[in-house]
Amino acid sequence: MDGTPRGVRAAVLGWPIAHSRSPLIHTAAYRALALPWDYRAIRIGESGLRAFLEGRDASWIGFSLTMPLKEEAHRVAASLDPVAMESGVVNTLLRTGEDAGTPAWAGFNTDVAGLAHAIDRAGLDARRTIVLGAGATAVSGVLAARRLGAESVCVLARRAEAAHDLARRFDSAGAASALTAHGYGLDSVQAASAVHDATLVISTLPGPAGEALELPSGMTNVPLYDVAYDPWPSPLAQRWDAAGGTAHAGLDMLVEQAVVQVRIFTSGDPELPLPDEERVRAEMAAAAVS
Known part of the structure; x- marks a missing residue:
């Protein structure tokens, strides 16, 4: 890391933001890297x-970038990495210089890699995934499932039209590496049918939204990865626990996507591992629960 500039500043932006654990996680990473x-x-x-x-x-x-900034950051970025370009979502901005005296920012999406890594490290089976929600984070949920080799993804949301539109963006039926994607309303017959074959549920809903959500029968029998983490267990995870199901918290996703962000901030390359990355990851994970 010799030659890395001192006096460097970075931040997590959003509204609300007081609950964010990103400062704890990133500070642990830079301390571990002696930055x-x-x-x-x-x-x-x-x-x-x-x-x-x-x-x-x-x-x-x-x-x-956290909510509600991820789509606006996509519009602001002067350039986009392939994941941000495909998803339409940016959760990381890297300064790349200036354009006519104004800072220029490159946009990245680390949510997809972070969610995929977290699901993989948890040993979950993404072959037939249900994604709950149809917002910006749901896009990353669909792409993470595809990255993990999913055969099919079913997007379920209160608004059937939003679920259908999201699924249609990424349905690649007929392609060499096809992902079959469908979207339905939560209360539809098709939603109930999808639950019977599902191997994983990814919830991209804000924590409180899961408390009174009408779920198809049997969904709590499918392992849940909930991107919510504060408070934990989330209302949705509590329902899984009460039904004897298995729920995984999104805190691991937060750490994994932050690992990719630190790669970007230190090298500009989301694929270039950090020096002694497993040690750095462990310190980031410990800070996340402190």
């Missing part, structure tokens, strides 16, 4: 993102 960088949480709404980014001086190397 005296400053990483903090900053509350920014969607309408203020562009102006905020334009005002950052050269000490700011990059940003993590």
